[in-house]
Amino acid sequence: MAPYDDWNRVEDEDDEELQDASSFEAKKDVILFCIDCCPSMLELREDPDDEDAPKKCHLYAALDAAMQIQKKKIITGPNDSAGILLYNTTKSSENKKGQGSEIKPNLYLYQPIGPLDVAKIQDIRALLDAAKEDPEELRRMFPPLEDKRVPMGDVFTSCNWVIRDGAPKTASKRVFLISNQDQPHLTNSQQLITSARTTLTDLMQAGVTVEPFFINAEEEQFDLNKFYSHVLMQNAFAEDEDEEKDPSVLPESISIARIGDLLSQMRFHEVPKRAQFSIPFELGAGLTIGVKGYGLVTEQKKGGYKYFTDLGDRIEAVVSKTVYLDQELEGEMDRSNVFYGMSVGSQEEKTEDITGSVRPVLAGQRPFYTADEVRSFRTLGLEPGIKLLGFKDRSTLAFEDNVKHSLFIYPDELSYSGSKRTFTALLKTLIKQDKIALVLALTRRNSSPLFCALLPQEEKADDAGWMEPSGFHLITLPFADDIRAATVQEGYRAPTSLEEAAYAWITKLSLKGSGYQPDSYPNPALAYHNAQLEASAFQEEFDEEDFEDLTEPNVDMIHKRAGKLMKDWKLALLDDESSNMVSVVSAGSKRKADVSVDETEIRSRHEAGTLAKYTNEQLKAFLKSKGLSVSGKKADLLARIGDWLDDH
Amino acid sequence: MPAERAGYTVHMFVVDVSKSMGEPRTIHLPPDPNGEQSTKTITNLEWALQYVKLKIQGLIYDARKTDKCGVIIFGAEETRNIVNSKHGGYDNVVEYIPIATPNAGTIAKLDKLKPSTVYGDPVDGLIVATETQAQELKSKPTWTRKITLLTDGQNIIELEEWEATAGKLSALKVSLAVIGVDFDSDDPEYEYQEPNKSNVKLQNEKFWHDFVEKVDDAHIGTLGRAMVDVSEPTTKETKSTLSATVLRLGDVDTRADEAIELLVKTAKCTAVARPKSFKKFGVRMKEGTKDQEEVTINADGTRNITYAQLKTRTDYVLNQEGDEDEDEGEDGEKPKSPVKKEEVDADGDVNMEEEEEGEKDRRVTKEDLLRGFRYGTAYVPCPPDGQFPRLPTKKGIDILGFFDAKKFRRELSMGEVYYVWGDDKSPQQQCAISSIVQAMTRKEVMAIARWVNKDDSDAKMGVLTPIQFDNVDCLLWSQMPFADDVRKYNFASLENLVSKKGEVLAEHPYLPTNEQCKAMENFVEAMDLMKAEKDPETGKYELEWFSTQESYSPALHRVKQAMFHCAVVNDLATNPLDPPHPLLLRYFNPPKKVLKRSRDALEDCITKFKVKEVVRQPKRARKQEHVHAANDEDEELLLDRKPSTSITQEASVQQVRNAQEPSKDGDGSETEAESDGEDLLLDKAPPPKKPFNPLPTPGRSVSPRTHSRSQSDLQDSSIDPQRDPGRVIGRTNPLEDFKKTVASTAVYIKAVQDMGDVITEIVVAPFASRRTAELKECLKEMRRTALGEDEIETWNRFLKDLKDKCLNSRPGNKEFWSEVQGMGQKGGLITSSEAKKFGGSSDVSEDVALEFLN
Known part of the structure; x- marks a missing residue:
């Protein structure tokens, strides 16, 4: 959900530097959930994680996941569309017109593709609620096809039709195929395989990618080789359709997971994978490979509000447009005739013949730059690309050498053949030698050249079944201009005894796990905002009591583990000579009467109710020492100090 | 970095405008876009003023109110200065620009200076400047005083009591620079010897060298050298302001005896410096017209046009065509849907264009707007203050726990880094932080911490790492991503390739062979930068090449240079911008020595890896509808090279080619040798729906083959079709x-x-x-x-x-x-x-x- 003024940003030549991945995500995404309804999908099963929970069928889980994804997307991408298509059911479509009118028999278009919508989500929710009450509800709603199966070829063809009718042309189009059948046909006929393969090819040629989510049964592993490998292998259904044309290699994204992991697997695919750039990477003169860049870490912000207008019968969004005007004459100026220069100054002397905002020049002369020239100043005439400068030790990449989030670089075999092997060799070498690469990078034509470090990333599986991909992290280094000198150059240093005391509680509070885990910390402000937005859209009450902030420290655990040691350290600190030292007045500041007040003294006066006897100066000095605000009248100051003393 | 206080400076420029300053000289202009070298004749005065203007531009750019300057000229026809009005004498010296914070008017005024017909005494000018400055700073003794004197050394100098003047300058702690036009220079980096130097000048140069000797803080140089220096990039020194907050551990409300609460100060450690934005201008049109320039005729018969500064107005437009438009919005060109055309036609065809314009741009006044959020197709009204109630939070930095520093994932670091110090006024708090920093360093851990800027503002997650400077211990903070901020995309494994039979492949074109890996290892070793920089003391190559402390932001300084330039010249066609300062490009290429050293290893890699650029084969047109679809998918073209879009892509390449060639060799027939059947076929491919648009859409950069013509004349356009x-x-x-x-x-x-x-x-x-x-x-x-x-x-x-x-x-x-x-x-x-x-x-x-x- 981009704030209303995001568009101007794209057009505004001055601010490209600020531009982020957001503009790339303005593209619409369409997901068609295509769910198998065969008898096995409707069989009631125990929840593998919770034996007491009521039995549910796979179809329930699939629909639930589809709803969750829609709920999430409705906030992150309000322009996106979704639909739900069921196959292997005897339920037939009633509507004879519009979308889905011509789908094959035994398929049912439960929700045609359309913009995400509160009513549609409520529909699924109502259905799921009913199914919770009566486990047979889904079987009644969508009676499974008992004695035969729909050919997969028909399924793919129907997907194609549904998407053709419902999805905007420019959108990225995806089919989430959900099934637990590794052998979707009752008979194993070559003809069925061939037709599935051809229809899938058609689907892909229409720009649709298929992302299968296969459900693994406890007792029997989902076997790709039975059917799907023959169909999918040929068609390379990776998101990047340009990748993996090589039939000998398995495509990258087939999810085979337990039913309990279905939703989390889908979450990985919630946002279509999109490269931010595809540029050459020059290792040396004559050795250039292709790479693509992805934003794996991007701050997800709350959506800003947009402007709407009430048309009487409906509310419509309005868009903002920026026009350029002559400051005095108010005439509109065409964008292509805009020139760039320095301000002619505002505090002109009256005697000057240059007035405020205009600059007269001889006809034919031009004191200002064109947009192209301005762009070339920013790029220094470089073309987009990454250029290797050399290699350095990994340890030279300092913690503080950071200004913005990193990007992820992966080879692009399709722009330069041989990119993958070269990239992999480089990656392996750098991992082996514990090195990083220093590069000069211009990632887009309207950005500026940056010095970056390429940090090699080894392939690694984590506990949640997520595979950390191999590639390079492109980390932007600060320029000299970006580095601020330390404001504080001197400070009191702790003696060893105190360091020992701190060491004790730090040891107790050290987490065993694997460092900082982003997954453990959902953004509380964002969740709080979205929960209210959702409640408001569904016209429900928002209950703030239900809200849990997972980023708050676990104070109980802290006190239980280290409370005693922390107290010891505090006492040791009070004994330290630094506690009796007067702060050195920094040079240059004007001498003032000594206004320092002691905390114990102020506390006793507070208790005695004679706090007001202090002068404003003294009160402010105390507040300042506690890092509190010193604004307001004396009454405000007294109240603030009172509050603080009560709190502590 | 020098500890000099930024700002609080009065800089006097003392400029020689004597008759001899009118002598012409030839300067070399930077090559124009066609690579043509050209020269230009200007007077010595103009040359000297260029230096002054660049200096003053720097002051204007940094925009500090306490950076002031004034200009004294000597050798002027008239006399107007404070010493003269008090004591008489000091003729031909004029206080041309009184001391003030400079602005563009200052520059404009300098442009009006012309060489006079008389001569003046530079020492007089110097004395007037010193007095004027002293007058201004009477009550501000701590301000920095700078005087820069520019002269061609052709004047007669009164040699009496010059030592007293030098003494006065030292006493007032004035920092003096004497810059001479064509003074001799034995600076090893800028050697210069003026041929046929006049005797007067020889004497005067000697005098100035003696003079500078006598002043405590003074130096002398030749203008040519000074011009190089003045265009050198300098960083604007910013000391980050300290803000007070608290560092917490545990429950400070109910278990205060155990919980820790420390007063800390935070400040930015890195902050991206961005170039100032250009102001926008347009040629003023005759009132009521859209394309007729407003022209005024000058007294001498030349014609003037006016560039007016532009302001922006935001219009709110109701989108009549539904959300389809949003995709097109980026290039400001809305598709004309056939439906609407019908409507217009039905209305009568006369003013079709305007009707459409009206339809498209239905402006809504700001008062009629509602604020709200989009929730799918629904509209959720926005609370009056622009957002929903915020999650209540408490100002401060809360520590959640510590973890092994080796587990820190550097690539997750999301933003600018902050320092966290113990309160600078409290030794006790400093001591507390110091003990924590030392302990964390010894234990090699970092802390996970949650940062809230002020009460009820949004919390951020991050890590704190200990760092020990020479005289202070502190923590550094870097923001880390929330779960919501991390994208998990699937990527095919690079090394673990599985065949369709389910076997792991050991050999494949995607996998590097052992031989290739060996070649790469040699290359990486050869390109090592750890010992690639010459140590100026030992003369050996044992220093690390590249340091962030010395890498100037090329864009920032280039833009700054361009801004200075256009503010001081009147026509960019005859006065093109100088090339970027070499310091900016210092790290644009690997060091020569390293390149030489790695030559063989690189050759070996080139031979072994056999990387080839893939020349895209244009897809033969499939079905008509697909071609049509491709046209609609401009956006796709930018990112994913879908086969369906390759037609448009290639077509635009062709377009660029066609546009380029004729300019080069007349009729473009050179390409004939290249053209094969494919290319011919391309010519017939439907042209892209939109005219070639030089406006950069972000993705256009993706494909090097679709570069626009405007880029092709840039210095380093590395792509040659x-x-x-x-x-x-x-x-x-x-x-x-x-x-x-x-x-x-x-x-x-x-x-x-x-x-x-x-x-x-x-x-x-x-x-x-x-x-x-x-x-x-x-x-x-x-x-x-x-x-x-x-x-x-x-x-x-x-x-x-x-x-x-x-x-x-x-x-x-x-x-x-x-x-x-x-x-x-x-x-x-x-x-x-x-x-x-x-x-x-x-x-x-x-x-x-x-x-x-x-």
């Missing part, structure tokens, strides 16, 4: 490519080989005769390099081959060979005696070489 994959030399501009390659890299063999191949190809292609002169230049340059860089063998082999191709192949090019013969030795084989002179060797004797050309 006529350059074959794997080659460093293209056919469009081989000489330039060659020079660039030789200058920027040290891979001579590749350059010479490719050059040879390219020359041969051009020679035997049709219409080669048009390029004969160019090719001969190429040959000369190539031979020179081959001789100097010991690629003699390569040259001789090439030349024999060329002769063979010219004379014995069909169609060949006998004419060209006779041209080569005409070049004599410059185009002949390199003989052993010639090679010896350059330290190389050749097995070609003089006789053989002679025979070869006849």
Whole structure:
């Protein structure tokens, strides 16, 4: 959900530097959930994680996941569309017109593709609620096809039709195929395989990618080789359709997971994978490979509000447009005739013949730059690309050498053949030698050249079944201009005894796990905002009591583990000579009467109710020492100090 | 970084405007876009003023109110200064610009200065400047005083009591710079000796050197050198302000006896410095017209047009065409849906355009707008203050726990880094932080911490790492992502390839072989930068090359330079911008030494990895509807190279080519040699729906093959449509490519080989005769390099081959060979005696070489 003024940003030549991945995500995404309804999908099963929970069928889980994804997307991408298509059911479509009118028999278009919508989500929710009450509800709603199966070829063809009718042309189009059948046909006929393969090819040629989510049964592993490998292998259904044309290699994204992991697997695919750039990477003169860049870490912000207008019968969004005007004459100026220069100054002397905002020049002369020239100043005439400068030790990449989030670089075999092997060799070498690469990078034509470090990333599986991909992290280094000198150059240093005391509680509070885990910390402000937005859209009450902030420290655990040691350290600190030292007045500041007040003294006066006897100066000095605000009248100051003393 | 306080400075410029300053001089202008070198004649005064203007521009740019300046001129026709009005004397000295914070008016006023017809005494000017400055700073003794004197040293100087003046300058702690027009310089980096120097000037230069000796803080230099210095990038020093907050651990509310609460100060450690934005201007049009320039006629009959500064207005427009528009919005061109056309037609066809305009741009006044959020198709009204109630939070930094620093994932670091110090006013708090920092350092841990800027503002997650400086211990904070901020995309494994039979593959074109890995390892070792910089003390290469502390932001400083430039010149066509300062480009290429060292390893990699640029085969048109769809998918073209879009993509390449070639060689027939059936087919492909749009859409950068023409004339446009994959030399501009390659890299063999191949190809292609002169230049340059860089063998082999191709192949090019013969030795084989002179060797004797050309 981009704030209303995001568009101007794209057009505004001055601010490209600020531009982020957001503009790339303005593209619409369409997901068609295509769910198998065969008898096995409707069989009631125990929840593998919770034996007491009521039995549910796979179809329930699939629909639930589809709803969750829609709920999430409705906030992150309000322009996106979704639909739900069921196959292997005897339920037939009633509507004879519009979308889905011509789908094959035994398929049912439960929700045609359309913009995400509160009513549609409520529909699924109502259905799921009913199914919770009566486990047979889904079987009644969508009676499974008992004695035969729909050919997969028909399924793919129907997907194609549904998407053709419902999805905007420019959108990225995806089919989430959900099934637990590794052998979707009752008979194993070559003809069925061939037709599935051809229809899938058609689907892909229409720009649709298929992302299968296969459900693994406890007792029997989902076997790709039975059917799907023959169909999918040929068609390379990776998101990047340009990748993996090589039939000998398995495509990258087939999810085979337990039913309990279905939703989390889908979450990985919630946002279509999109490269931010595809540029050459020059290792040396004559050795250039292709790479693509992805934003794996991007701050997800709350959506800003947009402007709407009430048309009487409906509310419509309005868009903002920026026009350029002559400051005095108010005439509109065409964008292509805009020139760039320095301000002619505002505090002109009256005697000057240059007035405020205009600059007269001889006809034919031009004191200002064109947009192209301005762009070339920013790029220094470089073309987009990454250029290797050399290699350095990994340890030279300092913690503080950071200004913005990193990007992820992966080879692009399709722009330069041989990119993958070269990239992999480089990656392996750098991992082996514990090195990083220093590069000069211009990632887009309207950005500026940056010095970056390429940090090699080894392939690694984590506990949640997520595979950390191999590639390079492109980390932007600060320029000299970006580095601020330390404001504080001197400070009191702790003696060893105190360091020992701190060491004790730090040891107790050290987490065993694997460092900082982003997954453990959902953004509380964002969740709080979205929960209210959702409640408001569904016209429900928002209950703030239900809200849990997972980023708050676990104070109980802290006190239980280290409370005693922390107290010891505090006492040791009070004994330290630094506690009796007067702060050195920094040079240059004007001498003032000594206004320092002691905390114990102020506390006793507070208790005695004679706090007001202090002068404003003294009160402010105390507040300042506690890092509190010193604004307001004396009454405000007294109240603030009172509050603080009560709190502590 | 010097500890000098930024701002709080009065800078006086003392400028010589005597008659002799009107002498003309020729300066070299930077090459224009066509590479044409040109010169320009200006007066010495104009040259000196350029320096002053650049200095003042710097002050304006930094925009500090306490950076003031004033301008005193001497050698003026009149007299107007404070010393004169008090005591008389000090003739021909004028307080031209009173001390003030400079603005663009200051620059404009400087432009009006003209050389006078008289002479003035520079020491008088200096005294007036000192007095004027002292007057201004009477009550501000701590301010920094600077005086810069610019003179050509042709004046008569009153030599009485100059020591007293020098003493006064020292007493007032004035920092003095004397900059002379064409003063001699023995600076090793800028040696200069003026020919035919006049006796007066000789004397005066000597005088100024003596003078500067006597002043505590003074230096002298020549203007040419000063001009180089003044364009050197400087960083604007910013001291981050401290903000107070608390660092917490545990429950400070109910378990205060155990919980820790420390007063800390935070400040930015890194902050991206961005160039100032340009102001926007447009040519003022006659009122009521859209395309007629407003022209005023000057007294001398010349015509003036007016550039007016632009302001912006935000319009709110109701989108009539539904959300389809949103995709098109980026380039500001809305598609005209057929439905609407019908409507318009029904209305009567007269004002179709305007009707549409009206339809499209239905403006809504701001008062009628509602604020709300989109929730799918629904509208959720926004609470009056623009957002929903915020999650209550408490100001401060809460520590959640500590973790092994080795587990820190550097790539997750999301933003600018902050310092966290113990309260600078409280030794106790400093001591507390210090103990924590030391303990964390010893234990090698970092802390996970949650940062809230002020009560009820949004929390951020991050890590704190301990750092020990010379005299203070502190923590550094960096923001880390929330779960919501991390994208999990699937990528195929690079090393773990599975065949369709489910087997793990050990050999595959995607997998590097052991041999390839070895070649890469050698390359990485050769390109190591840890010991690539010369230590100025020992003269050995043992320092690390590249440091963030010395890497200036090229864009920032280039933009700044451009801004200064356009503020001081009136026409950019006759006064093009100087090239970027070399310091900015210092790290744009690997160090020469490293390049040389890695030459063989790189060659080995090139041979072993065999990387080839993939030339996209245009898809033959499939069905009509697909082609149509492709046109709609402009956006897709930018990112994913979908087959369905390759037609538009290639077509636009073709367009660029067509646009470029004629300008180069008349009729573009050069491309004929290139054109094959595919290309011809492309010409017939439907043109892209939109005209080629130079406005950068972010994704356009993705494909190097679709670069716009506007980019092609930039200095380093590395993409030549006529350059074959794997080659460093293209056919469009081989000489330039060659020079660039030789200058920027040290891979001579590749350059010479490719050059040879390219020359041969051009020679035997049709219409080669048009390029004969160019090719001969190429040959000369190539031979020179081959001789100097010991690629003699390569040259001789090439030349024999060329002769063979010219004379014995069909169609060949006998004419060209006779041209080569005409070049004599410059185009002949390199003989052993010639090679010896350059330290190389050749097995070609003089006789053989002679025979070869006849």
